Amino acid sequence: MYMLNAWVSLDYVLLTALGTLLGIYVGAIPGLSVTMAVSILISFTFSWDINNALCLMIGIYMGGVYGGSRTAILLNIPGAPAAIVTALDGYPLAKKGLAGQAIGLSTIMSVIGGFVGIAVLAVAAPAVSDFALLFQPRDYLLLGIMGITLVGALSGRSLIKGIFAGALGIGIGTVGLDPLTAEERFTFGYVELWSGISPVVVMIGLFGLTEALVQLHNLDKAMIKQKVDKIVPKLGDIKKYLPLSIQSSFIGVVIGALPGTGGEIASLMAYDHARRVTKKPEVPFGEGAKEGLIAAESSNNAAVGGAFIPMLTLGIPGDAVTAVFIGALFIHGVNPGPLLIETRPDMFWFIVGTLLLANVFLLIFGLTGIKVFSKIIQCPKGILIPIIFLLSIVGAYSIHNSVSDIWWMLAFGVMGYFMRRHGYPLSPIILGVILSHLMDENWRRAILVERNDLGAFWANLFSSPLSLTLLFIIVFVALSSTPFWRILKQKISRK
Template sequence: MDALSYFAMSWLDPSLLILTALGTFLGIYVGAIPGLSVTMAVSILISFTFSWDVNDALCLMVGIYMGGVYGGSRTAILLNIPGAPSAIATALDGYPLAQRGEAGEAIGLSTIMSVIGGFIGIIVLAVAAPNVSEFALSFQPRDYMMLAVLGIMLVGSLAGDSLAKGIFAGAMGMLIGTVGLDPLTAEERFTFGVTELWNGINPVAVMIGMFGISEALNQLHHLDKMAVKQKIDRIIPHWSNIKKYFGLSVQSSTLGVVIGALPGTGGDIAALMAYDHAKRITKNPEVPFGKGAKEGLVAPESANNAAVGGAYIPMLTLGIPGDAVTAVFIGALFIHGLNPGPLLLTEKPEMFWFTVGNLTLANIFVLIFGLTGIRLFAKIVECPKGILIPLIFLLSIVGAYSINNSVADIWWMLGFGVLGYFMKMYGYQLGPVILGVILSRLMDENWRRAIISEREDLGSFFLNLASSPLSAFLLTSIVLIFLSQTPVWARWIRPLWAGKEDKAQA
């Protein structure tokens, strides 16, 4: 059989087609429920599918993966509770759109852009997997550290009106992320002798509390306010809107593929970086970012779905997981007697093309299932506050408990919910806190590894930082982003640059 036959296998076999559809459908709703992660769902499936044929098992798990990454946007848009960390950036503008009565259009637009991002990720996987994986392997610990620092610089985009408050919130998030045992030496950090803190504070509990509980507490001030009537007369976005945002979607998807292909990163970092990219290149949005800008919805949704294809690249070509889900996939492949890595493309090319075809099929099902049920989902926002607020609390508690089946996570979630409520009251944005929590460990671990690899010689570290083209590029990007957030840039450089653009257009 040739590559095309293996690509189309899951399309032509009724049982594989049904399993992919079932997995995608379940994945969307698993992803929509905070705390029920795709990683957990795929892990559970391994115990059920180890006796299955490998193709059957992969179809179900691939469907859940694709559906789950998309599904997190549903509750992010409707309730301001990201179903997954990769949907954090989606909530920043998706929820304000729902508050304006445009939940149906927001979900429709996010679905289309998610599918576009998914297809771009799959195309890159099919066409350029070996080259992209080689690029990903060129990243040294210092480069991962610089990537994390670059991510931290997104605080400027998430800070709102006050950069100082954004920096404070980001620093708080990084401090929260350092709680627990040191990843290299296992020394206790900020545990205060409490053994329950050895594993740290779960980022998902922080996320659910900060976004979900704080919003529910905020809604208590508006119990007498009527729910916004949702306009759901048109679900599929206008063709003009798709064309308008297509370029941004392609750019964000490309960024998502690259970030997704870097082992240990994932769709959450890709989505936040894409959001920052959209904010920087969009000069005159119809609505300000953070208030319901559609660009702020398009970019993260394109990026986090494109990151799925990116995460498969190192998994299939190198045997290195791109994220937590593909790490579980590697285990599943080993159980079924397959060894993902460099030899897979030569010894088992049929599995590579089968996976590409199955990802494509699952992405089509995301489009089908994503555009159905929107009218019903949009009605959630129209629920009376007396029903909606308890629903948010219930989802948040269930989500927090399901992370580790631990009551402690519920208390953390509630505590951070109260903290988030007061932060919002005093004008602090919550996005930088979550950003700090997510990136703190990536930066911490790789800084330590980088300095150890240089035998703790700072001079050698900075010399290699400047001499490596990749490291130098990341360092230059960090410096430019930092300068772009200073008053000097706003007063002198930005007007000068704008003047040059006006002359060029003239």
């Protein structure tokens, strides 16, 4: 019944529709990312009712993941990382004059993937949540470390830089008065810093300003025009590719549910799966195989539903966008975690209902308005980027109606820009900021339970199968990103 709340109010329906439409354009325009849009938007929805804010943000997330495929197909420029694999076969199809068919097929398969992801979320989340009630404080600490390590290892080329970024996020998150003892941490005597640095400012700086500054490097990339027609796919085609779409969706939802992964890795794995199971494709993979397009698009949209599972049940964001979502929920007084489904079932089912609604709008907007879309995405970056700067500034200012938030945003934007230049990933920073409170609180609870005895802490950790599993995953992820792992693998394969 709670799920229906998302469908009966005209406000919610309109906001979800608006969000999905905006998301498709945001996701499609290279240089604009879903994370950037959601980060900037959060600051404007502070005073809103939480359900209204969620409708808009979920719509943007859902639409944005799909929207990236449009430019990947039409221009060979993936609008979002999750659409990189889409371009492999989508663009060759467009070059053959089949852009309309490719967009139509990718829309239908994205919607199927979306539905599979949401269904798994609805079924699995309550079970995961019940299981999470067994977690001890040390398990939450380990989960936080695991999330940051995974994101650090997967989002950049260097594990060291990823870990640095995650630790920096935790450090930023500790600025302000300690919530337990009210001792000042890194405030340097400034009363303004007592309440800490707003995560929203960090998000706008890192994902709004930094992204836009990076885009200034590629101002002169020319846009290519494509012929777009016959968008609605044939029923026979849908039936033919449905089994592959469902298989890819399940890959997407499982990968999406792992902290630190997301649509990008999900689509890569699903593409690899499609290559292995498709014995005789009509066209080779990489030259316009519809199977490749279907696998990529089904899996990256299914990953959205998957990403909500750890976020809503454990309070651990799966990726940068869900980290921003957690920030938004905190601001609105909702604490995602194992108790969410028990204490706020309305909230959980409202999110599921909104995701479903956004998926329906995805189908509608995905198959219509393509011609207008083709014109809008040709808007020059030289005009688009100054608008992003303006929105970032207004977003930062509106948090506390204070210019100092613009300076913080500027500082984080510049820092993020130089970190990106030198190969430091930014997603672990925001994950660290969001998780620092959880890690701080649970570390202190865990060590107080053991009466400040580190030996007892480790002894209990090793005697608990759950804690040991989490520790094993952390060590495995960390080791598998080091050169030692490659050497070990080479030695094993030689034997």
